[in-house]
Amino acid sequence: MSKSIGSNFARVMIAMLLIVCALITLTPIVWLVAATLKNPDDIFHYTFFPPIRALTLDNFRDLFHLTHFGRFMVNSVFTTGATVLVQLFFSSLAGFALAKYEFKGKSAVTGLMLATLMLPASVTMAPLYDLLYHMHMVDQYAGIIVPGAVSVFGIFLFRQAIVQVPDELLQAARLDGCSEFRIYWDIVMPVSRPMIGAFCLMSFMGAWNSFLWPQIILHHDNLFTVPIGLNQLLGVYSSKYGMLMAGTLVGVLPVAALFMLLQKEFVAGLTSGAVKG
Template identity: 50%
Template sequence: MPPQEDIAFAAQRRWTPGTIILHVVIGVLALLSVMPFIWLICATLKNRDDFFTYSFLPWDHLNTVTLENYKLLFQRQPFATWMFNSLFLCATHTALVVTLSSLGGFALAKYQFRGKRLLMLVMLATMMLPSQVLLNSSWRLMYSFGWLDSYLALIVPGAVSVFGMFLFMQAMKAVPDELLQAGRVDGCSELRLWWEVALPIVRPMIGAYTLLSFMGTWNSFLWPQVILQTPEKYTLPIGLANMIGLPAYETPYGMLMAGTLLSIAPVMILFFVLQRDFIAGLASGAIKG
């Protein structure tokens, strides 16, 4: 069949009634999924009087659209401090947990030692315990350490992630044993093998788990709410939650929506930077056996 006929045949198959219906359904579902974000953006541009009057924007008098909510957010609330606190906490915790998880995954994948199977069973068992069950005992432990109202209580307990170690263990299985053996023959230490041989190969998993860890820490609310007591140390979720007043008329909904929208930006930026590694890393971790 000539190339021109191949192209025409492919185009004809591509636009069958079934594929048209499929594209329409996908388009409708995509529109429904972005509608909350469109509503959120519109909510940040409305004044207090129009907030409950219009679902989206007052199209009949767009002159009332304003950026005042963003201005008031930074003037009346320490939003920049909350943002900095969250970024610092997420960056520190993510760097630490990715490092330790990759080390643990490397050890589980490439070393054989007595009790390894039992250790992995115990690690799996710890994943079955909800974090809320350990909330009281964890608080008492942090109190005995003197870490209440300290970021140490938010960083150190979650620095070792069983989930992360298992992800990296699957990824580390792709590192050829021959490369590691050749490195040992050349005099490389085990730490140098992990840093210079294993990590470059599992780079997609590093990107994927960096994004997962960052998002988990960024959205964390319950544990920071229990630990942090000084308003200057609040993270974004706690700061935004404290803006909600019990009487509806006292809650600055416009500023709250503006803060919510701005809080999405760092995660979105990180996702766009790491999206290729995120998809490739999760795929590799799923298919390596």
């Protein structure tokens, strides 16, 4: 009986601790939602929500009517979607090669790829910009998509997942006459579905929230993405905080929606290489 009481007490305490942690985590989100519904004069007057009579949707209306935020959203969806698809294809293909093929110089290639992970992105920005300038990719979406076409981190994620696919399965496919690309596409990729979900979510978040490189490479406002568009709301002498909070909330929604759709694959993908069966 005492063990049962102790176990129930521990569960209650853990549940209470999780509730407290959830409330602390959600507090900034609640403040953000409240700020989008305030008048400019009430932004810093009330900690959270103002009285009901003072709630307004003017920030959302002004966001889409006074700025090109709708265009910024379309730009971000296009550049992010293209980056994720290209990264997914090349990263999974390279991960398949590293996991299932033996070739001369494989160790050297692997070591070189790992070394690139140690380079800060800021170190390569100047030479990369110069290269893209001579390739006429400045102020174009290609200047964002092409440099991010390959993710070394993604390659090793897929390698870790694909290395667990039985070699006998691939040999059986070859005996049936499958080409190497068809083995990759029809056998390896479906088996690696959890890792695909995890990688797509991480790649989407990185591309969607990218600010510095798009700010450098894009010059015309009709090409701006959401982070750059939000930065335009910060003035030198005054800032439209209500519109800024409204834009931030709208910009967070696609990432939150994608996480809800891929949360199972995200958890399964991150743990797929943790235990070797």
